[in-house]
Amino acid sequence: MIRLDGVRKTFTAGETQIHALDGVSLEIERGEFVAIMGQSGSGKSTMMNIIGLLDRPDDGAYLLSGQNVAGLSEHARARLRGTAFGFVFQSYSLLPRMSALEQVELPLIYQGVRDRRRRAAEALVRVGLADRIGHRPTQLSGGEQQRVAIARSLVVDPLVVLADEPTGALDTATGHEVMTLLSDLVDQHGMTIILVTHEAEVAEFAQRTVRMRDGQIIEDTGAEHAAHTVNHANTSQAT
Numbered sequence: 001m002i003r004l005d006g007v008r009k010t011f012t013a014g015e016t017q018i019h020a021l022d023g024v025s026l027e028i029e030r031g032e033f034v035a036i037m038g039q040s041g042s043g044k045s046t047m048m049n050i051i052g053l054l055d056r057p058d059d060g061a062y063l064l065s066g067q068n069v070a071g072l073s074e075h076a077r078a079r080l081r082g083t084a085f086g087f088v089f090q091s092y093s094l095l096p097r098m099s100a101l102e103q104v105e106l107p108l109i110y111q112g113v114r115d116r117r118r119r120a121a122e123a124l125v126r127v128g129l130a131d132r133i134g135h136r137p138t139q140l141s142g143g144e145q146q147r148v149a150i151a152r153s154l155v156v157d158p159l160v161v162l163a164d165e166p167t168g169a170l171d172t173a174t175g176h177e178v179m180t181l182l183s184d185l186v187d188q189h190g191m192t193i194i195l196v197t198h199e200a201e202v203a204e205f206a207q208r209t210v211r212m213r214d215g216q217i218i219e220d221t222g223a224e225h226a227a228h229t230v231n232h233a234n235t236s237q238a239t
């Protein structure tokens, strides 16, 4: 479903060039729960930003559900970003004056979807916040705020949830609760999740670990599976 082929991204800081992604190839199938690990500065967020269409590669190919997204206009990319991806960040990114229900409704307002209130309420029920619908962020614990953010990411029925250090601001026990919720979404609802974390304990919730160093993938526990699915994709295209 997601396929990166030889993706490169270079940033220029003053006189130095930083190869944030230095030829990254990766295939992720529907229903996978993948943890991206690696030290600070190894390129994890850059890769997530490219997958989530927040940034463009300088070189290489990105196919999303078989579509080469490199050629899309900025407008088409923004539309696709809103329907294909749900984003969860370490900082929750909630708006201070809005209730949980209003926060979760927001992506549906941008998309002009009907039945917003009901869908937002359903998403909040799915993350176990049925009794917190009218609460504002300051009235919620850190774990509850992150669950609101997860509900907001799910409400659009995305192809993939992209979670960049979702437990980074939480204590261990609360972090585990949030990871259990994400695992349940994969196991029970067939969600596809790509998670960035630098904590091995958090990565253990995922089925597959991709390790990065200096802009390259140095280990992928799902590499055999990925190779198999590449062949499968080629075969099914031919028929």
Ligand code: ADP
Residues within 6 Å of the ligand: 011, 012, 013, 018, 019, 020, 038, 039, 040, 041, 042, 043, 044, 045, 046, 047
């Ligand atoms: P990680 O998420 O693994 O910590 P990042 O993908 O954020 O790493 O960054 C990879 C490298 O690219 C780092 O050296 C970082 O400083 C650099 N970098 C990331 N974004 C930018 C940017 N917008 N401008 C300049 N350098 C950047």
Ligand code: MG
Residues within 6 Å of the ligand: 044, 045, 046
């Ligand atoms: Mg990062």
